[in-house]
Amino acid sequence: MSGARERVLAGIRAALNRNGPLAESVTAALDARLEKPRANVKPAVKDDAVERFVAKMEAVHGAVVRVPAMDKISEAVEAHLELHGLSPELVVAPDPELENVPWSNRFVIERRAASGDDRVSVTGAFAGIAETGTLVLLSGPESPTTLNFLPDDHIVVLRVDRIVVHMEDAWARLRKERGNMPRTVNLITGPSKTADVEQTIQEGAHGPRRLRVILVG
Amino acid sequence: MQSRAHEFKQRSQAALLDPELKRAMGKAKGGFQQKRRIAIDALPEFEALRHAAREIKEHTLHHLDYYLERYEQAVHATGGQVHWASTTEEAREIILKICRDAGARRVTKGKSMVGEEMAINEALEQSGFEPVETDLGEYIIQLANEPPSHIIAPAVHKTKNQITDLFHAHHQKYGLTDRVTEVAAIVNEARTVLREKFLSADVGITGANFLIAETGSSIIVTNEGNGDLTNTLPRVHIVTAGIEKVIPTLEDVSTILRLLARSATGQEMSVYTTFSTGPKRSGDLDGPGEYHVVLLDNGRSQMLGNEFHEMLRCIRCGACMNHCPVYQSVGGHAYGWVYPGPMGSVLTPLMVGLDKSFDLPNACTLNGRCKEVCPMSIPLPDMLRKLRERGHEQRLSPPRVRVGLRLWAYFAKRPKLYRLATRMGMAVLGRLGRRRGRFRRLPFAGGWTDARDLPAPHGVTFQAALKARGVRK
Numbered sequence: 001m002s003g004a005r006e007r008v009l010a011g012i013r014a015a016l017n018r019n020g021p022l023a024e025s026v027t028a029a030l031d032a033r034l035e036k037p038r039a040n041v042k043p044a045v046k047d048d049a050v051e052r053f054v055a056k057m058e059a060v061h062g063a064v065v066r067v068p069a070m071d072k073i074s075e076a077v078e079a080h081l082e083l084h085g086l087s088p089e090l091v092v093a094p095d096p097e098l099e100n101v102p103w104s105n106r107f108v109i110e111r112r113a114a115s116g117d118d119r120v121s122v123t124g125a126f127a128g129i130a131e132t133g134t135l136v137l138l139s140g141p142e143s144p145t146t147l148n149f150l151p152d153d154h155i156v157v158l159r160v161d162r163i164v165v166h167m168e169d170a171w172a173r174l175r176k177e178r179g180n181m182p183r184t185v186n187l188i189t190g191p192s193k194t195a196d197v198e199q200t201i202q203e204g205a206h207g208p209r210r211l212r213v214i215l216v217g
Numbered sequence: 218m219q220s221r222a223h224e225f226k227q228r229s230q231a232a233l234l235d236p237e238l239k240r241a242m243g244k245a246k247g248g249f250q251q252k253r254r255i256a257i258d259a260l261p262e263f264e265a266l267r268h269a270a271r272e273i274k275e276h277t278l279h280h281l282d283y284y285l286e287r288y289e290q291a292v293h294a295t296g297g298q299v300h301w302a303s304t305t306e307e308a309r310e311i312i313l314k315i316c317r318d319a320g321a322r323r324v325t326k327g328k329s330m331v332g333e334e335m336a337i338n339e340a341l342e343q344s345g346f347e348p349v350e351t352d353l354g355e356y357i358i359q360l361a362n363e364p365p366s367h368i369i370a371p372a373v374h375k376t377k378n379q380i381t382d383l384f385h386a387h388h389q390k391y392g393l394t395d396r397v398t399e400v401a402a403i404v405n406e407a408r409t410v411l412r413e414k415f416l417s418a419d420v421g422i423t424g425a426n427f428l429i430a431e432t433g434s435s436i437i438v439t440n441e442g443n444g445d446l447t448n449t450l451p452r453v454h455i456v457t458a459g460i461e462k463v464i465p466t467l468e469d470v471s472t473i474l475r476l477l478a479r480s481a482t483g484q485e486m487s488v489y490t491t492f493s494t495g496p497k498r499s500g501d502l503d504g505p506g507e508y509h510v511v512l513l514d515n516g517r518s519q520m521l522g523n524e525f526h527e528m529l530r531c532i533r534c535g536a537c538m539n540h541c542p543v544y545q546s547v548g549g550h551a552y553g554w555v556y557p558g559p560m561g562s563v564l565t566p567l568m569v570g571l572d573k574s575f576d577l578p579n580a581c582t583l584n585g586r587c588k589e590v591c592p593m594s595i596p597l598p599d600m601l602r603k604l605r606e607r608g609h610e611q612r613l614s615p616p617r618v619r620v621g622l623r624l625w626a627y628f629a630k631r632p633k634l635y636r637l638a639t640r641m642g643m644a645v646l647g648r649l650g651r652r653r654g655r656f657r658r659l660p661f662a663g664g665w666t667d668a669r670d671l672p673a674p675h676g677v678t679f680q681a682a683l684k685a686r687g688v689r690k
Binding site: 004005007008009011012013014015016017018021022026027030033034037038039040041042043044056060094112113114116132134139140141144145146148149150166167168171180181182183184185186187188189190191192193194195196197198199200202204205206207208 | 241244245248249260261262265266269273279280281282283284285286287295300301302303307351352353354357370371372373376377380400401403404405407408411412415416430431432433434440441442443445446448449450460465466467468469471472474475482484485486487488489490491492493494495496497498500501502503504512514518519520521522523526
């Protein structure tokens with residue numbers, strides 16, 4: 001609808017008692033607000049960031065295991081599969097960091113986006129937010145979004161130096177390291193769940209039934 | 218969606234007599250209130266965040282044209298398209314055209330209240346598409362052919378038994394013939410049925426909790442993951458959003474996100490908060506090839522200029538209805554349109570017309586709980602009072618109320634006469650009711666005495682008692 005845009009904007013300006021766009025002096029101030037975003041109120045986080053992240057993630061039923069180095073990931077994945085009786089077929093994100101991991105040759109590994117039949121995925125993470133125990137995953141050739149949602153088990157490898165305190169710190173890192181927003185940013189806080197049947201919480205709604213975080217470092 | 222808000226009285230009376238509804242609402246109420254309380258008590262910064270969030274929204278609304286234009290530029294820069302719609306008809310046409318151009322058949326949907334405003338499911342069906350609601354609650358009510366009764370828990374009015382029956386009736390065609398009676402099995406069956414729909418959908422339609430001007434992102438906040446499968450798997454992703462959803466920066470949305478889930482479900486964060494920015498990028502292995510945003514006005518720009526503009530701060534958390542005794546008693550369907558509860562009693566008159574919904578602002582005890590719990594500090598009771606005033610000015614109130622009010626005003630403006638009349642009235646009532654201490658029935662007071670007795674007054678009037686205690690005015 002070509003005229004609708006003008007109608008809506010004109011309606012807004014009329015409601016705000018203005019005839020046209022804002023004065024340049026005003027837009028300059030608004031431009032500056034957008035270009036240099038500032039944090040507002042950040043809740044105090046007193047505990048150690050890594051400990052807080054683990055505690056918060058576990059509180060929402062995300063499982064966390066810590067390993068000293070990347071070469072121990074394979075064992076941690078194996079332990080997860082054993083615990084839940086899963087077959088050793090993995091779809092691993094085509095992430096260079098995960099490619100250099102010495103994987104046990106008992107795994108059958110494919111590196112691609114997820115399909116509907118995949119049971120277990122392994123992905124990296126851009127950051128972890130300690131405040132709420134939230135993972136930050138960015139879409140890209142090395143991290144297809146479907147891996148975060150289609151498989152029953154989602155295993156996320158997170159280096160401890162990627163843990164930040166607040167959500168705002170993750171945005172600052174994103175701007176610095178990536179420059180702009182990828183197609184998808186997923187903030188993930190626990191496994192998929194629903195309370196739509198009589199407000200009873202049930203995990204494993206449409207996304208992963210289990211979320212496992214392997215903390216490295 | 219066609220409004221039936223004018224039938225509020227009949228519908229609420231029917232709701233009060235519905236035992237299944239009573240059971241379902243009874244289960245939900247305490248949980249919502251308690252979870253919110255715990256989450257907010259654990260956050261000492263809650264009031265500071267609330268204040269900051271209000272400032273952000275007010276700032277944005279005062280420059281709404283600027284932020285919408287900046288948002289649009291940012292979407293274009295990522296290869297997405299923005300479509301503007303003044304009315305729900307325009308919005309429907311835009312969406313149908315996108316679906317037709319995409320050669321779509323199946324359309325998956327994430328939960329969206331703006332989608333309900335424009336009744337997009339009916340429009341899609343009539344044009345030969347197959348819309349599939351994928352949020353479990355929305356899926357349940359789609360099977361039941363009902364509208365949502367709560368903005369974040371659309372099937373809150375349904376009991377588990379009713380859901381079992383619905384699934385049994387509708388899932389046989391997929392070869393699922395067992396009756397599923399446990400919550401885990403119900404959820405699992407929906408997962409199985411909908412998984413197939415997700416994987417075969419051509420278009421995915423989601424709403425938006427926020428739009429970010431800085432980055433051109435749309436945000437959805439969910440727990441199930443259905444919204445993510447909806448916006449990732451199909452070839453085309455359509456976002457529907459009201460024009461008031463725009464927020465300047467990622468930092469600003471971080472502030473409001475701290476309030477949203479806590480106020481809604483008592484979670485610190487919902488499981489999935491997802492930022493979608495344009496179509497998939499070169500090299501991406503998944504994601505939609507097209508990204509469209511439909512910005513809907515539908516009366517919002519008019520609200521911006523009048524005494525109800527604060528309503529545009531609403532972030533659709535549902536806290537007001539979770540704490541409203543009227544909503545808890547009659548449920549969401551009685552309200553007759555998309556938005557129920559206190560926020561709905563303000564929005565429906567403004568979007569559908571006060572003449573078609575005058576009972577809604579009156580169905581309020583003015584207890585103020587909605588305002589107390591609103592994370593955006595929206596003065597809902599004040600607005601409801603203003604709507605009552607407006608309705609009275611437009612002569613929408615029934616003649617008996619108008620005569621009664623005029624009579625009361627006559628006395629209220631004459632304090633001496635008022636005191637005399639109340640003293641006399643009390644004396645008469647007190648004497649008449651002396652024996653029983655209460656009245657079973659009174660002329661002109663059937664509305665009160667139909668459901669309960671009226672205690673007979675005794676002693677002196679309130680004002681006289683106050684005076685006797687020597688309390689100053």
